[in-house]
Amino acid sequence: MKNEIRKLPVIVEGLLRLLSGPINTTPMLGDTAEEYTQIRSEKGSFAANFWCLRQILKPLPSFFINYFRWSMTMLRNYLKIVFRNIRKSKGFSFINIFGLSTGIACSILIYLYVHYELSYDNFHKDPGRIFRLGKIFKANGQDASNSVWLPPPVAPAVLRDYPEVEEAVRITFDNGFARYKDKTYAEKNVIVADAGFFNIFNFTLISGNPENALDEPYTAVLTKDLAERYFEEANPMGKTLIFNEISYKITGVLAQVPEKSHLQFDLILSLKSLAESRRKRQRRSLEEQWWYHAFITYIKTQDALPSQELIDGIYNISKTYAGDQEEQLGFEQRFAIEPILDVYLNSDYNSEGYTKSGNSTYIYLFISTAIFILALACINFANLTIARSVGRIKEVGLRMVVGAKRKQLAFQFLTDAIIIALISSILAVIIVKFALPYFRLLTGQQLYLKFIEPGSVILLLCFTLFTGVISGFYPAYYLSRLQPAESIKGKTIPQMKGKVFRKSMVVFQFAVSIILIISSALVSQQINFMKDSDLGFDREQIMVIPFEGSREPITKNRLLKNELTKNSSVLSASVSSTIPGRDITSRIIRPEGIPENENQTMNILFTDPDFLETFGLEIAAGRFFSDEVMTDSSDAFILNEEAVRKFGWGYPQNAIGKEFEYARWKKGRIIGVVKDYHFSSLHSKVIPIVTQIKNDELRYISLKLNVKDIQETISYIENTWKMVLPGIPVNYFFLDNDFNAQYNYEEKVSILFDVFTYIAIIIACLGLFGLASFLAEQRKKEIGIRKAIGATVQSIICDFSKVYVRWIILANVFAWPVAWILIEHWLQNFAYRIDVGLSTFILSGLAALLIALMTVTYQSIRSGIADPVNSLRYDS
Template identity: 35%
Template sequence: MLKNYFKIAYRNLLKNKAYSLINILGLGVGMACCVLIFMFVQDELSYDSYHENGDRIYRVIHGSVPNDNATEGAEPSPFWVWGNAPVGPALKLDFPEIEKVVQFSGRGDLLLGEGDNLQQEEGVLFMDSTAFDVFSWKLLEGDPKTALAAPYSVVLTKSTALKYFGEEPALGQAIKASAVAGRSEDGDLTVTGVMEDLPSNSHFKFNLLISLNTFRQTRAEVFDSWGYVDTYTYLLVNEQFDQEAFQAKVPDFIERRNPETDSDYNYTIKLEPLSDVYLRSEAQRQPGETGSLTNIYVFSIIGLFILLIAIINFMNLSTARSMERAKEVGIRKSIGADRGSLIFQFLGESLIIVMISAIVGGFLIMLALPWMNDLTGKVFEINQLINWNTIPAFIGIIILIGILAGSYPALVLSGFRPVMILKGINKSNARGVNLRKGLVIFQFSLSIALIAGTIIVYNQMGHLLEKDMGFDKEQMVILDFNYDYRVTLVSEALKSELEANPAISSVAFSRSVPGSHFPNAYTTLEMSDGEMVGQAQPIFQVGLDFIDHFGLELVAGRAYSREFPSDSTSALVINEAAARQYGYSNPEDIIGKKFDQWGRAGQVIGVVKDFNYISLHREVEPLTLPFEAFASRYVSVKIAQENLPETLASMENVWKELVPHRPFIYSFLDEDFNQQYQSDLRFRQIFTTFSILAILIACLGLLGLATYTAEQRTKEIGIRKVLGANVGNIVGLLSKDFIKLILIAILVSTPVSWYAMNQWLESFAYQVPIHWWIFLVAGLISIVIALFTISFQSVKAALMNPVKSLKSE
């Protein structure tokens, strides 16, 4: 009997080649898309799961809350991952449930090597010696207990060791480093370990680790100051650790251990589990990349949509063609077949199609993996997908999809009454038509929601990339010399030589540029009643010409000037948000007020208009721009658009002449700034790509239904043509029913997609409005796509010879 079922299924597939192809291809593409999205989602959810003790690793995040002296309405500050160093050892002493503490400091890039092998290495961390006790990083060479113990010792990743030493053993070798940890002279680092490269699903990103004791050699005071922010702290706790009980003890701990207090705010800490770090952390100043849980939900929903659309195609075509097998069912029932055996047969046919689709989907996945890697910036391999752990799950999913897709058609077909069928009467046909209409509405509701979502995503990303940020970023070349004091010594000569080029309009030095890293400073400033009040805010230490160079608009006072020598020591420029932070709604009122910041004291001389120096995910925050000539990292060069290669070559020649010991490293500010939106741009690409695939799968099913409808109405079309109907009449006849369904789908999908995309936009401080016309456009696009899909079959039916049409039965 089973052999007979397979034979019948095989014959039906061959008999209806077009419909079989649509079903197999639609399901295959749908399953492939769903699996690819699953691989992406699974990778995002797996971040940091490779640590053996990951469930016992926490990190400290730092914040402050208003106390009894705070101004009315004062709010808690955002929590930071970046914080002070003393908190780590103090926690270890006071809480026996903490087994290990590991701390590190991100001290920027480092110039390594010498001669022709001189490179500015990114991803450099000063790391505690306990790192290998807490994190599951495998050392290929060296002793994990001592590798990061001694000053000026370094652990390289495998790829970094290959870069500098090739195939030679790196352990014990010396590598020259420029101005390590604040030393004014170059020095050697000793390679004490080589570790495996970090897995891609790690929120840590580094290429080498220098011992934290190296940093202690020159800045020992940092490790005793509760007010100095430069350290990340992670904890390994024991099995009995209770996070809620720990948090209840924090206030007493802070009061007992922290000698540095603020008159208005109390410093506090919280713990974040390692499992929350990548997707669920709301703390600022992350040491590595973070993901978006909202995006995970969006992609999961899209994957489910695609699979549902493919299953709906199968159900629609199966129920639509059920009448063709009605006589088969009637005859089999009349000779004794029971309903259960018929259901089993039709479900079996469904499973066969699903299995063939799964094989097609597997081939599509293998073909699509390189493209998926480029699209997501990740590395997916087929062995991640197919192994002994996943095979049972895939078999189960195939059976589930087969049952879901084939259950209704099987129930409909097996429920036909043999007497009625053999007489040519089928009362269940109307029910099948209504089901197909409902499924088409549901299918196109999903498609229209995806089209509207794509339009909104593109609008938002265009807004991010094109919004006036309040500063000049076009044609701005950034030269990175990484705080090298020898460059600072020749800064005036470098500026003069560069500005001598007619293609260069201005040059400025600064510690930070928009979009780059910046420190925070505690600044005391005079209030209107004469009281000095302290606040913390970001700080851009800038050169004399920075404000004019970047085109920042002054709303009060003046910029730094060579006409006022005291500007270098006792003047301060702030932005409007900083003025409001101190209670000055009118920027003019803060001019001349006293300030004290990082050992500099004087008066506020200017207020610049707020500009977006950070990404548009966040509002403009208070910012101070003190003039500091010897704290720079970057040279910003504004150049003309014409003859760009020649201008860059000229700049490099000047650099090599005045700064021969450093490589010429440059980038463009607009590209650097937009790197903050890399994950958003990737989201747009993935969202758009899979939305298009979902719509194509929906159109594939619509094509099958249109073909079947045209076939069912062949005789009607012939009669209408004989009575004078033209091609336009026939096309309209076959299209209007589908258009009605799509109009209903527009009404269904609009509120749902508006709500979903409004939730997505909440992650941006600066949002595009969701206009009503977006849903109208999405609906029109879906109508055009549907008309284009069914037009070929409609025109073909309309052009058919009516004589042949009337002979069709």
């Protein structure tokens, strides 16, 4: 043991080597080993190892100080070179910095957008413990629909049966007229909520007690803005607001509802009031009505992971409490929970536009667009740096001769890229600052840049570093590989490899641009298709006035119709329970020839005989309602073709005269079938609809106009309305706008997408321009010689452009299949969609070719018309 020779621990050796810098480490390691052996033999291995540790730790501080000092010195040199290079080649630097800053700016904007979309509903306390219930509804074993509309007994039953559920509330929506003294306004965003509403949701109450604000029947909580509208300066607490002819006591005032809430409302009524008035009317409490699908239900659990028992219990709750009814009707309703944080973007349940919802597809779309744009800018940087490296080869060679190692050179070029990225980032922030108002307008989101937060600054810095490293990586690798002797002599043998890389990068850039052009073209084609395609009804020149609040318009609808149609500009008028583009109610019915317990739910529309003419529907079989036939208003029904198919009756003619049971087993008779029309947007298939005359539940009057003077007609309509229904405000809209509003989201996205496509094209073109000017410079002599022996300007331009044409064609080859797959995927969102034709692809490819050629034309013409004398005079 005594004189045994022991090697230094490997780690110690490695660390000593690492820390000792550029000096020769052999004698030092030898000394260390010698003393180590000595100490080991005298004091044992522990003391020796401890000694080793001290050997490493002691010089650390001075090591860092030294290292830093030298790095700073070199960095200063690098910085100097970078700025010199920027100044020396302004064009290239502009392309680099402009491209990168645009790319970074786009990334920041998209980051803001995505961050906003992902942070919906996270302002509530413990959002992970809040869930929304969804309904999976089956009629006769077939999936009918997934929706958020639940029957009212679910929430109380869940709360009662499962102690792990802290709170369960129901919400439903309402609209109508609110009145205080002489002020009457239409209120659209009204919700009716259970007393526990504020136990789940953190909407801030300015005054009032969140614990019991909605405990009593006929109480209401309203937002500050709304309170100011009705009560002005006065304290609204305890005042009485009349909503749809029922008085509510104000028990709380809310701060504004955050934008990032999927629930949007101005006024909350206590659900007990609704329960009360419904009980009076129907003599049945809400808790018994298992087939009244009108309530969104939220629960808050004690834990973010609900137990399997709870999940199963909720799933089967209707079977447990209303199993006999399910069997009797042939229906099945099952319930599932989904986290509230998923409600906005990833909900599986349809809320028919009553709550805000986004689309996660677009999130992915935007993130990939941002990545692509940034990639294009990085590629520009890499390409141009390598292309220009010819000019820097001597610099590199000299550095090598003076003793720069490969690592140091690579580091220099990386620093170069990172500095450019830093400059671009600062510019990008400025660009974002100016672009943000427009971007806000486009997205309709309250986006803000928050650079006071250290988090976002660090994020941006990391991002900049990342961008710099990505774009500087290849040039650094490439340039540090050069051989000093060759570089000094100006040999450019390694150029060959660089060319392949450059070419493939340009091809990639154009492939991305072509994908973007094709996609945005097809997206707008689809949107135009949806907006212009024949819906089966006439949506032009139809004015719609909703009946809201009081029952007066319904009772006076005949008088109203008569008065309005007296004007020659109003061709016809029809009242109905709903209009195309709005939601439609459904009823349980049982068509003829179907067993007792196999009822079906069917969309039902209540209207009058003028509906056909007003909306321009076409009859497929039988006849439409008529005022002359008395029985039409009691038991006559009209189907659409889809409903006939759903009932399994085949041809429309077969349906005439058939009967079905409806509403508590009354019998109805089918007198006609109308051709299919799109009641809802083209996202979904044509729905089956049953139409009936009913002088009740009417909510809209629609006027078919033939307008010469729109102002005059509108004022006539308004005056007539005031005459027939004094005191009730008139809020009209036009059907085409209202219907097309269903595509607002797609349109917004499409515009954003277009903008980003333009940006991508510009960046790609800038890169190509830079590359072309570089190549033109390189071929100057060759072109001079060609011209000297008689080449024409045209032939040179041709020759010059040929290269690029080949590149773009190659880019097309790559881009088309990718674009096709992407767009096919997107189009699956729509039940009615365009056919993807080859023409768009060809046109987009040609457009890209044209753009590319235009970009290089300047350079090719310049080199084409250049006087060969100038390029050949000096032989340098």
